[in-house]
Amino acid sequence: MKLMSVKIGDFTAENNVFLAPLAGYTNYAFRRLCKGYGAGLCYTEMVSAKGLKYGSENTEELLYTDEYEGVAAAQIFGSDPDIMRAACENEKLAPFPIVDINMGCPVPKIYKNGEGSALLENPALAEKIVKECVKSGKIVTVKFRIGVRENEYITKEFAKRMEGAGASLLTVHGRTRDKMYAGEVHFEEIAAAKNAVDIPVIANGGVFSDADAENLLKKTGADGVMVARAALFDPQIFCELTGKERESKLATFEKQLKWTGQVCDERFTTVFMRKMAAFYVKGERGAAAFKERLFQAASPSEVLAIAKEIWK
Ligand SMILES: Cc1cc2nc3c(=O)[nH]c(=O)nc-3n(C[C@H](O)[C@H](O)[C@H](O)COP(=O)(O)O)c2cc1C
Known part of the structure; x- marks a missing residue:
C-alpha cells in the first residue's frame, strides 16, 4: 500500500x-x-x-x-x-x-x-x-x-x-x-x-x-x-x-516472550504466550497437537522450549 x-x-x-x-x-x-x-x-x-x-x-x-x-x-x-x-x-x-x-x-x-x-x-x-x-x-x-x-x-x-x-x-x-x-x-x-x-x-x-x-x-x-x-x-x-523484511516466526515469538516477561509476572507471561502461540500456529500442520502440548506448559521457558521444537 x-x-x-x-x-x-x-x-x-x-x-x-x-x-x-x-x-x-x-x-x-x-x-x-x-x-x-x-x-x-x-x-x-x-x-x-x-x-x-x-x-x-x-x-x-x-x-x-x-x-x-x-x-x-x-x-x-x-x-x-x-x-x-x-x-x-x-x-x-x-x-x-x-x-x-x-x-x-x-x-x-x-x-x-x-x-x-x-x-x-x-x-x-x-x-x-x-x-x-x-x-x-x-x-x-x-x-x-x-x-x-x-x-x-x-x-x-x-x-x-x-x-x-x-x-x-x-x-x-x-x-x-x-x-x-x-x-x-x-x-x-x-x-x-x-x-x-x-x-x-x-x-x-x-x-x-x-x-x-x-x-x-x-x-x-x-x-x-x-x-x-x-x-x-x-x-x-x-x-x-x-515493505520491511520479515524474520522467522520463532524470532517474533522469542521477542514477545522476553518483553512480556519484563513487565508481567511468570504466571501471566505463561498464559499469555500460550495464547499467542495458539494464534501463531493457526493453519500450520500439527497445530492441534502443538496446542495441546502448549497448554500444559507451566512456565515461560517451557512455552519457549515447545515453540522452539515446532518452529526450529
Ligand atoms: C479481542 C479484541 C479486542 C478488542 N479490543 C478493543 C479495544 O480495546 N479498543 C477498541 O477500540 N477496539 C477494540 N477491538 C476492535 C478492534 O480494534 C478493531 O476495531 C476490530 O477488530 C476491526 O478490525 P479488524 O477487522 O482488523 O480486526 C477489539 C477487537 C478484538 C477482536
Whole structure:
C-alpha cells in the first residue's frame, strides 16, 4: 500500500499503518513488536478512566511503556467527561502524548454503562468528553463505529461533531455495533467520514493482507489503515504492509516472550504466550497437537522450549 506520514495534532506518525487497540493483547510487548515491524502508531488496549481514578492495579501494566517502544497512543473508555479529563491528566498517561477515546466497544457491559459504542447514540455527550479531554493538553483522537444498528448510520454527522469538539484524528471501524466483528465493512460510510472532515481519517476493518489494505484505502479515500485481528495471528503483517523484511516466526515469538516477561509476572507471561502461540500456529500442520502440548506448559521457558521444537 502507499505509505504516507500522518499528522496528528503536533505529532507526526512515520507512516499510515496503525496497530489497533486490542483488549487483552496490545500490551507493551505486543506494541513494541509491531512498531519494530513497521507500524506507524500503536495503541494500548482500552483502559478504564474510572480504573485510573481509583488506582486499579492492572492499569500500571496496561500502560507500561519505555523509550524502546517509542511514542504510542493510549486508549481510554468511560462516559463521564470530568473523569475522562482526569484520566488524561493522570500521571500514568504522562508518557502518552496521544489519547484515543473508545466510542466503538460493543461489549454489553460497556454499552449498558453508556460507554464505548453507546456514545454513538449520545453525540452531545461524546462531544463534551472530547472537549474536556482536549483541555488536558493531550492530542485527542476518537475511534468509533458507523452506528449501533445496520442502516442507521451516524458516521458523517458524528465525524463532524468529533472534529468540531477538537479531535485531531478519527479512526472509523466500518461496522455497526450489531455486527460486532463480522460482516462486510461499509467502505462508503468510512468515505463519508473522510469527506466530511479536514483531520486525518484512518479506516479500520478487515485488513488481513496488503491487498486488503490497498482496497480499503482505494474504496474509502482514507489517510491510512488500522489493523487489528490480523496482527494477532501475525505481527509481521506490518512488514508486509510497510515493505520491511520479515524474520522467522520463532524470532517474533522469542521477542514477545522476553518483553512480556519484563513487565508481567511468570504466571501471566505463561498464559499469555500460550495464547499467542495458539494464534501463531493457526493453519500450520500439527497445530492441534502443538496446542495441546502448549497448554500444559507451566512456565515461560517451557512455552519457549515447545515453540522452539515446532518452529526450529
Ligand atoms: C479481542 C479484541 C479486542 C478488542 N479490543 C478493543 C479495544 O480495546 N479498543 C477498541 O477500540 N477496539 C477494540 N477491538 C476492535 C478492534 O480494534 C478493531 O476495531 C476490530 O477488530 C476491526 O478490525 P479488524 O477487522 O482488523 O480486526 C477489539 C477487537 C478484538 C477482536
